Amino acid sequence: MTELEQYIKSYFGVVKQDELATIGSLFKSTTLHKGDYFLKTGQRCDKLSFIQSGLLRIFVSTENKEVTQWISTKGYFVTDISSLVFGGPSRWTIQTLTDATLYTINRTDYERIGELVPKWHELEKLFIVKCFTILEDRIFSHLSMTAEERYHFFFENNRELFNQVPLQYIASMLGMTPETFSRIRKKQIS
Amino acid sequence: MTELEQYIKSYFGVVKQDELATIGSLFKSTTLHKGDYFLKTGQRCDKLSFIQSGLLRIFVSTENKEVTQWISTKGYFVTDISSLVFGGPSRWTIQTLTDATLYTINRTDYERIGELVPKWHELEKLFIVKCFTILEDRIFSHLSMTAEERYHFFFENNRELFNQVPLQYIASMLGMTPETFSRIRKKQIS
DNA sequence: TTAACTTCTTGATATTTGTCAAGAGCATTG
DNA sequence: CAATGCTCTTGACAAATATCAAGAAGTTAA
Known part of the structure; x- marks a missing residue:
């Protein structure tokens, strides 16, 4: 099968x-x-x-x-x-x-x-x-969400994707620039 | 029928x-x-x-x-x-x-x-x-669009809706506040 | 008709997000 | 190995949008 x-x-x-x-x-x-x-x-x-x-x-x-x-x-x-x-x-x-x-x-x-x-x-x-x-x-x-909320929501449900593809693509998919994505990510990590 | x-x-x-x-x-x-x-x-x-x-x-x-x-x-x-x-x-x-x-x-x-x-x-x-x-x-x-672009795009394709329902609902549907909607609308009219 | 609502507008200000520019870190390739 | 690209990060600043507060205009209901 x-x-x-x-x-x-x-x-x-x-x-x-x-x-x-x-x-x-x-x-x-x-x-x-x-x-x-x-x-x-x-x-x-x-x-x-x-x-x-x-x-x-x-x-x-x-x-x-x-x-x-x-x-x-x-x-x-x-x-x-x-x-x-x-x-x-x-x-x-x-x-x-x-x-x-x-x-x-x-x-x-x-x-x-x-x-x-x-x-x-x-x-x-x-x-x-x-x-x-x-x-x-x-x-x-x-x-209804801010860029940061969209980031978290997506991250929680698709963690594995974050170390498999260029992050700029995820940023675009979530409707934000790579720079904004990077800054949100930095906040989350620290 | x-x-x-x-x-x-x-x-x-x-x-x-x-x-x-x-x-x-x-x-x-x-x-x-x-x-x-x-x-x-x-x-x-x-x-x-x-x-x-x-x-x-x-x-x-x-x-x-x-x-x-x-x-x-x-x-x-x-x-x-x-x-x-x-x-x-x-x-x-x-x-x-x-x-x-x-x-x-x-x-x-x-x-x-x-x-x-x-x-x-x-x-x-x-x-x-x-x-x-x-x-x-x-x-x-x-x-890919700003609030203003979304407004115009929607307006062009759904003009009739604008005088049939409270505009705040259209604003929400387009992902902006009633205030932003109102300001964009003002620009367009004038 | 007046009163109470709802809807929309406007101004002042705050916050979020984008833009531009530079550089760091890695991987790829000749 | 050095050179070239990608990718990501960071800072300074600009632009877009939200928030808050007040009021105007229109509508509904007693």
Whole structure:
């Protein structure tokens, strides 16, 4: 059983063995090297990947600066869901921060997975709702917290990330400059 | 055909007439008066409603202040999706800002709508992805824009809302104080 | 109509956060 | 090894935004 199948099983419990196997067979193992691009802004996103290992950074480059939207980790899916579902150009660029192993389904298979695995749409909905909730919480954090509070909140829930990726990316993701991040961090350590 | 059915049809095109009718029959027309609560923080959310008319405010009350997460309008769904899907307590309170007419499905029917209308999960996924994209954009706006830029961006896309609801709620939703909102607004007008 | 509310505005001031510039610490590479 | 990049830190200062306090304007209700 692949990690993806195990993950789905542990997360949803009741999924028929054959459905699980079909899902597993449609997602092919792929590897990326550190720095490889998973997707670039403007491209149509034609794949959905489950991260078995590695870290991917989702960001946008604007005129003068780069904004990191999120860093995706092991056990989560990565894609531009809007582009995948509606077919428009991707807003994000997605690049690996480390070597990575993914299970990837291409657009063709993605578009027929619902026929092959009737339960797929429901499972997918659950994944999306889970991520939706994370986004809601992030917005709430911007409406009601200071930079320092956002830092602490994120740090408590994602300690391990702090010694795996350049901190400037975490700073950007939390909506502050590297300098502010550094000063908050200094306070916390001492 | 109810507005909900029309909306689904216009949005997705190819939905079988009988499926559409089944969906329409499961969502019952309900009305709320201005100030009524649709949902309170801590309750399990047991319904999903489509807004035919009216405005609903989604907010959280913390110790010292109230944070408006969003204002839902005609043509959109309203619920606490996370609570509805996973059954946990709702994080939000949802209250009408005006009299409102909704099409509402209760939990029992919601849990079996997928059996009655096989295409439901897929349609629902599309709705959720659409909202997901809005949330992503909102987060991006907090990572890369000033309060003033957020104001303009929102104003351009939601002018009509500005003379329908107390502006303090819009201010909160955009992550600024009513005072800052007022000053930005003054600049814009003059 | 008056009184009581609510909402919005304005000014003065404080706090938070950003910007700019410089340098330190490390890792990578020729 | 020296040189070159990254990344992070620090300080001085500027800009954005929040807070507090007061009042104006409009709305609701007795």
